Amino acid sequence: xRKSKPKILVVDDExxxxxxxxxxxxxxxxxVMEAEDGQTGMELAVQGKFDIVLSDVKMxxxxxxxxxxxxxxxxxxxxxxxxSGHGTIETAVEAVKNGAYxxxxxxxxxxxxxxxxxxxxxxxxxxxxxxxxxxxxxxxxEIIGQSPAxxxxxxxxxxxxxxxxxxxxxxxxxxxxxLVARMIHERSKRSQGPLIEVNCAAIPSELIESxxxxxxxxxxxxxxxxxKGKFELAEGGTLFLDEIGDMSLSAQAKVLRAxxxxxxxxxxxxxxxxxxxRVLAATNKDLKKEIEKGNxxxxxxxxxxxxxxxxxxxxxxxxxxxxxxxxxxxxxxxEMGITEKKFTPEAIQELQNLTWPGNVxxxxxxxxxxxxxxxxxxxxxxxxxxx
Numbered sequence: 001x002r003k004s005k006p007k008i009l010v011v012d013d014e015x016x017x018x019x020x021x022x023x024x025x026x027x028x029x030x031x032v033m034e035a036e037d038g039q040t041g042m043e044l045a046v047q048g049k050f051d052i053v054l055s056d057v058k059m060x061x062x063x064x065x066x067x068x069x070x071x072x073x074x075x076x077x078x079x080x081x082x083x084s085g086h087g088t089i090e091t092a093v094e095a096v097k098n099g100a101y102x103x104x105x106x107x108x109x110x111x112x113x114x115x116x117x118x119x120x121x122x123x124x125x126x127x128x129x130x131x132x133x134x135x136x137x138x139x140x141x142e143i144i145g146q147s148p149a150x151x152x153x154x155x156x157x158x159x160x161x162x163x164x165x166x167x168x169x170x171x172x173x174x175x176x177x178x179l180v181a182r183m184i185h186e187r188s189k190r191s192q193g194p195l196i197e198v199n200c201a202a203i204p205s206e207l208i209e210s211x212x213x214x215x216x217x218x219x220x221x222x223x224x225x226x227x228k229g230k231f232e233l234a235e236g237g238t239l240f241l242d243e244i245g246d247m248s249l250s251a252q253a254k255v256l257r258a259x260x261x262x263x264x265x266x267x268x269x270x271x272x273x274x275x276x277x278r279v280l281a282a283t284n285k286d287l288k289k290e291i292e293k294g295n296x297x298x299x300x301x302x303x304x305x306x307x308x309x310x311x312x313x314x315x316x317x318x319x320x321x322x323x324x325x326x327x328x329x330x331x332x333x334x335e336m337g338i339t340e341k342k343f344t345p346e347a348i349q350e351l352q353n354l355t356w357p358g359n360v361x362x363x364x365x366x367x368x369x370x371x372x373x374x375x376x377x378x379x380x381x382x383x384x385x386x387x
Contacts (some may be wrong), residue, residue: 011040041067142179143157166279168309182240193234196239196240208247209250216267242282328364
């Protein structure tokens with residue numbers, strides 16, 4: 001279901017045609033704007049995001065074919081439909097070859113127009129949904145690399161995924177600990193169940209227990225209704241406790257009880273609620289040092305770390321950088337709807353020379369920056385300039 005009216009731009013130098021098309025489209029509950037020539041149409045298209053552009057071919061200042069080309073470059077997700085009173089098969093073929101979705105001959109058959117517009121919107125919606133799905137796939141399912149350190153991580157994932165063993169994933173920020181957790185879940189017998197993620201560092205200590213275990217109505221001032229916690233929401237699936245080293249000691253005690261007894265109590269409640277959840281945890285801290293400082297419970301550490309997976313920093317796997325660059329280049333350009341950029345061998349070498357304190361996350365951001373700011377070929381000077 002669409003959250004807002006689809007926006008359509010009608011570009012034609014004949015006022016009567018614009019008016020008739022606008023009236024029928026507004027009657028069908030579309031939001032419509034008009035432009036009397038290609039130049040004005042281009043200016044409006046740049047200012048506002050349109051789902052569809054309906055454009056005449058022969059117009060003053062800028063014709064429809066030039067407008068099509070410009071919109072393809074600046075807003076490739078916008079669907080373009082060409083209209084022409086000088087219709088020939090050659091014009092139609094040229095328009096479609098240049099990226100137009102459809103070609104309508106004048107005088108416009110309004111029923112044919114509505115069919116074309118609705119089909120174009122369906123196509124646009126499908127494209128957006130596909131992009132969203134690709135983004136989810138891109139975001140969550142692949143660890144890229146062939147270095148010995150990454151091969152070892154992948155081997156560990158394959159060994160533990162099919163069990164219900166708890167796993168403690170350690171590594172610096174940006175190394176991909178959440179990807180490890182996601183891969184373990186997706187390859188486990190719980191893959192059809194939910195994967196619920198909790199960033200323990202992002203939740204205030206006074207709220208973490210309510211977030212994890214839920215609360216009963218009236219248990220505290222803002223508890224206006226009963227709420228299920230993450231343990232209950234992850235029933236039958238996996239609960240991923242990210243940055244668990246930042247969890248408060250009181251919450252740690254309750255997590256320990258949940259792991260020992262497979263049951264929880266909501267904040268403000270006294271009823272035991274059974275839970276069937278696999279717990280994965282991750283941290284960028286040295287938990288043994290945190291135990292010595294009194295910041296982390298040793299008994300919880302042993303409960304969580306049945307299996308330990310150490311994700312290596314990028315500086316220890318620089319041989320994977322060419323593969324990572326290729327991967328990020330492909331997906332980022334695909335998301336932007338542009339042709340993939342070319343990274344020269346010298347650019348790759350320059351990337352391998354950097355220290356990467358932010359690890360793979362920093363590399364990904366760097367590749368996106370280079371794609372946005374540089375020309376079609378990215379060389380070592382580009383890397384030095386934007387590093």
